[in-house]
Amino acid sequence: MKCKITLQERLKDLRVSHKLNLEELAKLTGISKSALGNYENDDYKEINHGNLVVLAQFYKVSTDYLLGLTENKNHPNTDLTNLHLSDNMIDLLLSGSINNRLLCEIATHDKFKELMADTEIFIDGIATKCFNDINDYLKDVRTEIISQNPYVK
Numbered sequence: 001m002k003c004k005i006t007l008q009e010r011l012k013d014l015r016v017s018h019k020l021n022l023e024e025l026a027k028l029t030g031i032s033k034s035a036l037g038n039y040e041n042d043d044y045k046e047i048n049h050g051n052l053v054v055l056a057q058f059y060k061v062s063t064d065y066l067l068g069l070t071e072n073k074n075h076p077n078t079d080l081t082n083l084h085l086s087d088n089m090i091d092l093l094l095s096g097s098i099n100n101r102l103l104c105e106i107a108t109h110d111k112f113k114e115l116m117a118d119t120e121i122f123i124d125g126i127a128t129k130c131f132n133d134i135n136d137y138l139k140d141v142r143t144e145i146i147s148q149n150p151y152v153k
Contacts, residue, residue: 015036030060
């Protein structure tokens with residue numbers, strides 16, 4: 001089950017990840033320390049629209065990200081044509097029949113390049129061809145050994 005992160009949690013996470021305390025953030029954004037503290041309080045539900053925009057610009061994220069409308073911090077509303085996805089892939093991603101979050105985790109894993117190389121080897125049949133070549137070579141060597149060995153019948 002997916003847990004939705006609140007606006008308050010996102011604001012606090014961003015501040016902490018930037019290694020700022022409320023006072024420092026207040027100086028950098030021009031938003032009062034008390035307002036910033038209220039915005040991070042779970043009980044506080046109102047935030048000035050102007051301040052929301054200021055915080056989004058400061059953290060270099062979209063207001064949609066802060067509001068929880070998207071999980072994408074850095075690339076809101078990216079044009080699909082820039083991603084070079086086929087129609088079938090887009091349909092698959094939109095269908096909900098696969099775990100898109102897991103797919104993202106796989107694609108951003110540090111071993112993903114190795115997985116892609118291994119997949120390409122499999123898809124292109126390179127490994128199969130190599131195994132067939134090895135088996136053919138072993139068959140030839142076996143035949144040669146048997147033909148040279150008088151004790152084998």
